Amino acid sequence: MDIPRLSATERLILELLEGEEMFGLQLVEQSKGALKRGTVYVTLGRMQDKGYVESWTEEQPPGAIGLPRRRYRPTAYGLRVLEAWEAAARTLRRQPQLKPAT
Amino acid sequence: MMPGRTLHRLAARICSASSLERIVEPAIADLQREHAGSDANHTARRAWILFAGYAAVLSVIAICALDTRIATDDERRDLRRTLVWTLVFISVVGALLMSPVVWSVPEVTFRGLLSQALPLAIPIGLTFGIALGLPGRAISRGSAKVVILVALAASLVSFGTISWIMPGANQALREETAWSMEDRGLVPKGIGELTIVDLHREMRIAAARGDDTRIARRFAWTFHVRLALSSASLVLASLFLVSFSNGSILRGVFAFLVCFEYWALLYTGEFLGVHERAIPAFVAAWLPNIVFTSAAMLIASSRRSRLRGSFVTAPRQG
Numbered sequence: 001m002d003i004p005r006l007s008a009t010e011r012l013i014l015e016l017l018e019g020e021e022m023f024g025l026q027l028v029e030q031s032k033g034a035l036k037r038g039t040v041y042v043t044l045g046r047m048q049d050k051g052y053v054e055s056w057t058e059e060q061p062p063g064a065i066g067l068p069r070r071r072y073r074p075t076a077y078g079l080r081v082l083e084a085w086e087a088a089a090r091t092l093r094r095q096p097q098l099k100p101a102t
Numbered sequence: 103m104m105p106g107r108t109l110h111r112l113a114a115r116i117c118s119a120s121s122l123e124r125i126v127e128p129a130i131a132d133l134q135r136e137h138a139g140s141d142a143n144h145t146a147r148r149a150w151i152l153f154a155g156y157a158a159v160l161s162v163i164a165i166c167a168l169d170t171r172i173a174t175d176d177e178r179r180d181l182r183r184t185l186v187w188t189l190v191f192i193s194v195v196g197a198l199l200m201s202p203v204v205w206s207v208p209e210v211t212f213r214g215l216l217s218q219a220l221p222l223a224i225p226i227g228l229t230f231g232i233a234l235g236l237p238g239r240a241i242s243r244g245s246a247k248v249v250i251l252v253a254l255a256a257s258l259v260s261f262g263t264i265s266w267i268m269p270g271a272n273q274a275l276r277e278e279t280a281w282s283m284e285d286r287g288l289v290p291k292g293i294g295e296l297t298i299v300d301l302h303r304e305m306r307i308a309a310a311r312g313d314d315t316r317i318a319r320r321f322a323w324t325f326h327v328r329l330a331l332s333s334a335s336l337v338l339a340s341l342f343l344v345s346f347s348n349g350s351i352l353r354g355v356f357a358f359l360v361c362f363e364y365w366a367l368l369y370t371g372e373f374l375g376v377h378e379r380a381i382p383a384f385v386a387a388w389l390p391n392i393v394f395t396s397a398a399m400l401i402a403s404s405r406r407s408r409l410r411g412s413f414v415t416a417p418r419q420g
Contacts, residue, residue, distance in 0.1 A: 023128070023132065024128050024129070024132060025132040025135075025136065036158075037129070037132070037154065037155075037157075037158035038157065038158045038160075038161030038162060038165075039161070039162075039165070041124070041125045041126075041128050041129050041162055042125055042162060042165050042166075044124075044125075044128075045121070045124045045125045048124065055124070065104055065134075066104050066106075066131060066134035066135065066138065067106075067110075067127050067128075067130055067131040067134060068131060069128060069131040069132065069135060070124070070127070070128040070131070
């Protein structure tokens with residue numbers, strides 16, 4: 001079985017979404033510059049394809065104009081992958097004497 | 103008016119339905135919501151929201167276009183190589199064009215230097231980028247469209263630079279190097295300091311007077327040459343998109359010859375159109391583009407075209 005990949009950006013998004021569901025622009029604001037407006041939805045789209053997050057469009061109040069915004073939340077699978085990656089990171093941090101071979 | 107409608111129409115043409123719904127529309131929705139929620143009295147803040155929002159949506163559309171049109175990893179690698187070569191050549195040519203000015207005019211600002219160099223460095227860089235980056239074989243329709251989109255963006259950047267930024271920087275330099283502080287506000291604009299709008303106005307005034315002197319032709323030629331140079335990226339990209347040969351050295355030499363020939367035709371046109379008044383000023387300015395567009399069309403219709411393999415239609419059944 002292939003181990004699911006999780007990039008640093010995807011990890012950050014999952015960490016931000018762990019607490020509450022958000023819009024893309026909220027994620028950009030909360031990331032303090034780590035996420036960019038021009039790429040956040042592309043990353044979210046890829047994460048959705050991988051099954052890490054799910055999304056839906058918000059309910060528009062009557063008479064509202066413009067397109068509805070899209071909200072995101074992590075899936076149970078996404079959270080499980082994040083947990084696995086965090087566990088791996090913790091293990092590596094506990095053994096600092098282990099260095100990649102040069 | 104709600105911003106983002108034109109971008110939505112553009113995205114609907116370029117992106118797949120799924121990308122449009124999941125990636126582009128949320129970005130446009132953010133722009134619309136942020137714009138609607140901003141204070142109408144803060145014009146600068148609203149302008150910034152629009153600028154940042156449009157830039158974000160445009161980059162999302164560009165990524166979508168790339169993803170939906172490029173089918174294979176090989177094509178992605180070819181296009182990435184083309185972009186890298188383009189950026190390398192733009193930087194090298196830009197530095198070569200800027201360095202003599204730095205030595206001779208130490209007062210010149212980086213903005214002034216860059217605005218002078220970019221309109222020439224961009225088409226030259228793109229020409230070499232395509233010549234060295236794309237493979238010496240037929241390419242797909244999707245790859246060709248991406249290259250044309252990049253060339254179009256390059257042309258737009260050139261147009262903005264040569265039409266407004268360069269004249270403004272030139273005038274700032276003239277004022278900076280004026281004899282005294284009192285003279286600084288009174289330095290008259292030369293032809294190189296006029297924006298595209300100023301040049302168009304001067305051209306219309308001369309045309310209304312029936313003026314065909316060398317000065318009037320100089321205004322007309324400069325106006326048209328700025329438009330022609332802006333579209334040079336598109337013209338040269340089209341030429342190198344349709345023509346190909348095996349061997350990157352041969353393609354590099356061809357790119358050098360084409361750039362040299364473009365330059366030679368530009369000055370031949372200036373001589374014939376402005377000094378000799380033998381041909382109309384707009385024909386003189388557009389001469390290199392006319393020649394290379396004709397060459398591109400000729401090659402595109404021949405068997406040697408790079409697009410030949412990818413643009414042929416499938417044989418009909420029955």
